Amino acid sequence: MRIRVQGQRPLNGTYQPAGNANAAMALLAAAFLTDEPVTLHNVPRTSAVEVMLSAAAGLGVELNWQEPTALTLRAAQISRRSLTLTDTNGLVSMMLVLAPILARRQYVRIEIDYPLNRIRTHLEALRDLGQDVTATPSAIECKAVNWDRREIILTQTSVTATSMVMMLACALGKETIVYNAACEPHVQALAHLLCDMGAHIEGSGSNVLRIISPPTLSGAEATIFPDHIEAASLAGIIALSGGRGEITGVGRGEMQMIVKTYRQLGIHLDVDDRVIYVPRHEKIMLSERDEDQDLAVETSPWPAFPSDLVAIATVIATQARGTSLIHEKLFNNRLLFIDKLKAMGAQIVLCDPHRAIVVGPTPLHGIYMDTPDVRAGLGMVAAALIAQGESIIDNAQVIERTFAGVLTRLKALNAEIVLE
Secondary structure, X not given: OOEEEEOOOOOEEEEOOOEOHHHHHHHHHHHXXXXXXXXXXXXXXXXXXXXXXXXXXXXXXXXXEEEOOEEEEEOOOOOOOEEOHHHHOOOHHHHHHHHHHHXXXXXXXXXXXXXXXXXXXXXXXHHHOOOEEEEEOOEEEEEOOOEXXXXXXXXXXXXXXXXXXXXXXXXXXXXXXXXXXXXXXXXXXXXXXXXXXXXEEEOOOOOEEEEEOOOOOOXXXXXXXXOHHHHHHHHHHHHHHOXXXXXXXXXXXXXHHHHHHHHHHXXXXXXXXXXXXXXXXXOOEOOOXXXXXXXXXXXXXXXXXXXXXXXXXXXXXXXOEEEEEEEOOOOOOOOOOHHHHHHOOOEEEEEEOOEEEEEEXXXXXXXXXXXXXXXOHHHHHHHHHHOEOEEEEXXXXXXXXXXXXXXXHHHHOOOEEEEO
16 A cells, blocks of 8 residues: 655644554454453454454354454354464464464464564463473474463563463463563553453563463453554654644553653643643754753653654654654664655664664655555654655555554544555
């Protein structure tokens, strides 16, 4: 999909983010753990979720849509013990399905086409839980082993690895302690669903989890909360455009560190329990407080500033008066989009794969951009919306992998976006 974006149009109005796609992926996988019905509301129809739903159907899971975003799943049986590349579409997040297949069928095989080091944390966690794991460059095989009590520590605070371990602990173990666990809102959502299904989980929202499994997991019902990353991205985009608006469904609980970081970058938001208010910004200036001199925006695991917002933060920095350092601590390739911003006129020095110095404000102009990274996609849209002239973004379908319908909702705020 190609989109044409006309820049420098103020965005105004009320915006409702879609359901959190990361939470949806985990909750859908958890529904396969039981043979009883599980109903999920506010399911986002992202491309990644569609891959999960297609795989579910292939495993024999019954899918019953009550309305566009309400789905009841019943995995009366899991008919297969393997997933091909066609089933997973090469998504690392499909490792989540390993847990229910292994728990229900005692064996699983998943084909992969990415380096094993991308799932090193996941494989180590499986082995630490006593599972019989064989990993090759093309596939992972695992045989189930039950346990009474295990304590493990994750080598990285991986959301997918934490979610996979939580599900396995509820099905194969009796008591499991997990250290260095991820604690993002979507991990907490999975913990809440598993508790509703009968598990006992202590420490949700912290990096230490204690999981007590029930005799059996039952059916349950849950509502997927709006995506806080989409909400924070739109708050930045509206402010940069010179407009004003409200973003509903997300509040201070998910936005605390994001609001602090945005304020340092010169964007001021008013946030209550369930609404983000974006006032009109006549100008954007980095914080002038003495302690904020030599400002560094640093990404870290939740509840710190999330890596998924590094692209938006960098775009904001290009429009803020002053010099800032963007420090992406978690991933090696999250700053690759900077070349596109430089081509648009931004003054950025890429120091290394993790750090960039941004000097602002600099006017941006429209360019052709191909293949935006799935995490940087909304950042590229933000840059295009504030640039002078027209920008063309090719392969823009990757944006919909994580943010379902975001381009249509942007158009409702007065964004001039043409889908081709």
